[in-house]
Amino acid sequence: MALTMDIDSLKVGYTDQQLESLSKLGSRFEAGIAPWAAWESENSSFGKTLRKWALYPSFLPIFLSSDHGVHWESRCWPNELSSPYTFVSWNQKKSEKMRMVHQKRSYYIPHPWVHYRKKYYPTLPENRKGTLVFFAHSNNTTSPKYSNLDGYIQDLKELPEKYQPVVICLSFHDIQKGLHKTLRKYELPLVTVGTTNSQKFVDRFYSLISQFNFCTSPNIGSHTFYVIEAGIPFFLFGPYPEYHIKGSNAVNDGKQRLSDYGDDEDIENFSELKALLSTKTDSVTEQQRKAVFRYLGMDSEISRHKASWILWRELFFNTGKIPSLYITKVIRLVKKISNHLA
Secondary structure, three states: OOOOOOHHHHOOOOOHHHHHHHOOOOOOOOOOOOOOOOOOOOHHHHHHHHHHHHOOOOOOOOOEEEOOOOOOOOOOOHHHHHOOOEEEEOOHHHHHHHHHOOOOOEEEOOOHHHHHHHHHOOOOOOOOOOEEEEOOOOOOOEEEEOOOHHHHHHHHHOOOHHHOOEEEEEOHHHHHOOHHHHHHHHOOOEEEOOOOOOOOHHHHHHHHHOOOOEEEEOOOOHHHHHHHHOOOOEEEOOOOOEEEEOOOOOOOOEEOOHHHOOOHHHHHHHHHHHHHOOOOOOOOOHHHHHHHHHHOOOOOOOOHHHHHHHHHHHHHHOHHHHHHHHHHHHHHHHHHHHHHHO
16 A cells, blocks of 8 residues: 555545555565564664664664653653663653663663654645544553543534544554444544554654644544644544553553553643643644653754664674574564465
């Protein structure tokens, strides 16, 4: 499937087959040439954009751990603490906690998507139209619950004319669970950015959002920060979903508690951010931009050349792990080919 669709095509949305196809890797090399040393620094095109920004070859593994999205909280998660690799984060407070509290080597860096966006998607087209709705998504352990899904969809349909057409963007997690089939009855176009395992994820994201005048969601997620940084107004709309946890080794089962994710300062800043984004605006305000830039690490003093030095140094420190990484990748490729031919 092509990475771009014009706004007229998006009024129709993707078919079930297209949604399902994009929600899994389309080829053996769509996840990249290099094997993944740590999934956090490769997933969601972080590896692709980090390599571009830090002038690092696409065929070499990245021996760094990182945030797996853009987060308001500063909690250091078990998978990050147990990683043998140096940690990088676009959350300054979290990076400092890694160093000061957990005595782990950590660097505060700008989010690599920002450099990529400025280089490859520097301006928004003039013929944008409508609103892209980022549907609150689930993952393997977390599921959102809407108190009144029918009412939320109806409210979206009744947004003023300047916000129309409304198009719903679904996570690949939810497509794999069949949510797209449940939502078909509402007769709104459905689209997706596809699997986060794909190197094309970042391009699909910017190609998609650049077709719209507005973006919205009932909750704050990584998408919030990306669209505002790109210059597209974002507004919170609809009841904030209630999240439920089951099977996580990091938080208790049951209703999600903010205190499991951040401290009192984090929660206060999160509340202020929600208030800031609860009003519809025709353009991104300076206050919104400043808040988003902080969460994206845009005041980091790490340069591209310093980042390159860090990546090459970590490669040198981990040279002994390189052969096994490539052997494992080759074995997986052979198995996939064998299964395909069987």
